[in-house]
Amino acid sequence: MDVQLKVRRQNPEAEGEPYWKEYALAVPNHFTLLDALIQVREEVDETLSLRCSCRSHICGSCGMRVNGHANLACKTKLSDLHTDTVTVEPMGNMPVIKDLVVDLEPFWKKLYSIDPYLQPAGEVPEREYVVPADSMLHLDGVVNCIMCGACVSDCESLSVNPIFIGPTAFAKEYRFVMDPRDAADTQRLMQMNGPGGVWDCTHCFKCVEVCPKDVAPMDRIMAMRKMLVDDGVAEKHNGARRQKAFTDIVGHYGRLDETRYLMKSVTMLELAGYAKVGLRSMTHGKLPPLLPHRIPDAARIRRIFERTRSTYRRRFKLHQQAQEGSRV
């Protein structure tokens, strides 16, 4: 079959701007994008740089954006794309080194930041740790992560919030939190409750969509958020409190009542810190009314909230079940 590859290229040594280069190839039907790129590199244009190794989606080297979404080149069958031209770009949210090769150093640093190793407590047993078979099986779903960076590439939170620890590292964190042998849960939960933590995920589903290994990082993040709430750790987090206060108030009164919002989402101590702002607003006539106007249709808004919540819950549950299904 004939394919047209449109590759976004960049050469730091030439100090040029990124540019597009097109390659027209005739390839066998079973070819993957990686096969085609290797053919380009070996026979057409040796200056094209990319990372690749295993050719069988296990080493995580060949992450790139294909027609706008991150994927592994070796997992992308050209015949499945159904487009005449295939656009190929380096992964996003990471600086380009050359052509399709991005700088992964920040990616690894974030991984290191979560202390990514088992921290057991107590004596090491003479034999293996005896743990439920299911608990180990459950970890397979995240151990599957090959650190390809596709999720990080397309993460919407990361694109505006560079301190967000991100989907890969949190999938890894989940692996330890869920491991019955790991004893550092409290510390791990405290950390993910902090800056750049799980509350910074915008819930965009991107990581779930692009992950070539069905790791579903967002689901892991949501599961850990739930743990934080259940364990009461989240109470200490502004992000969690604000999120809850916002939805509670809007869901009930139909509009945001800033005073209530402030009272509900910060601690007394923090409230004191707002005093100055409050005074200034008052003298400038910007203070929101202490008793908010109720809007006439609040009841309808409440119903909208309820409906959205339950649809969402249902969808999330279905999605989780599908994930579990594919993971067993």
Next chain:
Amino acid sequence: MIYKHDVLVVGAGLAGMRAAIEAHNQGVDVAIVSKVYPVRSHSNAAQGGINAALGEGDTWESHGYDTVKGSDYLGDQDAIEILAREAPAAVLELEHWGVNFSRDETGHLGTRNFGGASQARTFFVADITGQALLQVMFEQLVRVGVRMYNEWFVTRLIESEGVVRGIVGMDIRSGQLHAIQANAVVLATGGMGRVFEPSTNALINTGDGMAIAYRAGARLMDMEMMQYHPTTLKGSGALLTEGARGEGAYLLNSEGDRFMKKYAPNKLELASRDVVSRAEQTEINEGRGIENCVLLDCRHLGKDLIMRKLGQIHELALELAGVDIVQEPVPVRPGFHYPMGGIKTDVDGKTTLDGLYAAGECACVSIHGGNRLGANSLLDTVIFGRRAGAAASEHSRALPSPADSFPLGETALQQETERIRALLDRPSVGELAAKVRWDMGVNMVKHCGVFREAGGLTEMGDLLHSLQDRATRVHVGDKGRVFNTNLTSVLELQFMLDLAVAVQVTALTRTESRGAHTRTDYPERDDEHWLKHIQLQYRPEGPEIHFTPVTMTRWEPQVRSY
């Protein structure tokens, strides 16, 4: 730049990382260099599992005997004893470090069957065992905080008169060459599968460490022993784990017969790999194949078991061959997989050069002899990786600081810089590296494949001469320095050609059939003349051949049947 460390490990697969962790634990200053990020190493491809006599009623002697028998009595028995004795502790260590090995209903470690083993002693994580082990080993490397030089391509050793004191390598990202001086170097650079086409191996498996050591004067051993895995996918050559047969899958010929009944009436599909590969090739050669393949049939295992334990191969067969193994059998054939041979070491990883150690797939202790048993190789990496790390540390402690070899590093760096510049300066016309590699690979499979004979091997010898000549005219089209994968591919080609010659020469030399080495012109095993290793020493005019005895401890050679 010139960097300095007590011990330098080259390669961040399982063997290299285990060596580095050990050196760190021994209190020396250790660093690790790898041409890819550690978790990209090819150890991640291992699907099936890792062996240890840990189960009730299993003994290290039984594991040892199976390994010796599997090796067709070419394995060194002192080394195999160490492997089998240390296996339980090594597997438990991995478990304690965090590997989520599959459990039985009681929460204890569970096992699966694997080829050539008299007991189910293979421990596993679904069919992603290598991936799970590699991740955990990397986690431990991060935990102890070993200095990493990632995406550095090692091009040569710093060596003088049989003494090794470091490496020269290229930081791929900048294209700059640097020297790293060290009192001891541990090579753990993995396999050489790309010498063959097709192969189950990753594109990075180009045998660099073996070739670098060989050129520096270390000896290679058992290079005629190249394993062909019985179940590789038609087309891409990707591997479908032996775990499939371990779980009960059948091999069928075009007539729908389970042909292994003929070749290994007891162990059937779970005979040793050399036995199964030969059987398949015989069926194919005698006209009972289907387009050069036989069929691997998993249907009777049921969807549930396939998805739970063989998910990765389900995915591979679907993506790469368009076959759903739940619904239909998948065509497979013997494909190049693993070199039993490599850099000759003793049981502590020491090579024939002072200061140079090797472990893992690039080394030849020799554990695997004529044929490696499935799931013994991951074990090899962790056990001999650890031992090499310990021995290298000890060696380093006995020496003054690595700074004292200073002028050596400087000279080597200069020479290497000039060599690379000359490569880049070659005119942009002439041979393509990829074309030369392809011609080498396809012909190596043809002449040094499952079956071999003098005529074909001699022909291959001539062909390799002409390929080496062509390689001197290979050009580097990319003249830049940053992430120049074109340049590294040309350097890799040179390594691979050296190794191809080593395979061809030893295969021609061994005039018997043993393990994976089957000579149709010498079909019998010949213990009287050939119970010995072939070692090679690099000489510019061609390899110099040496013979050394096989170490026997407690297992006398017997007729090998499965």
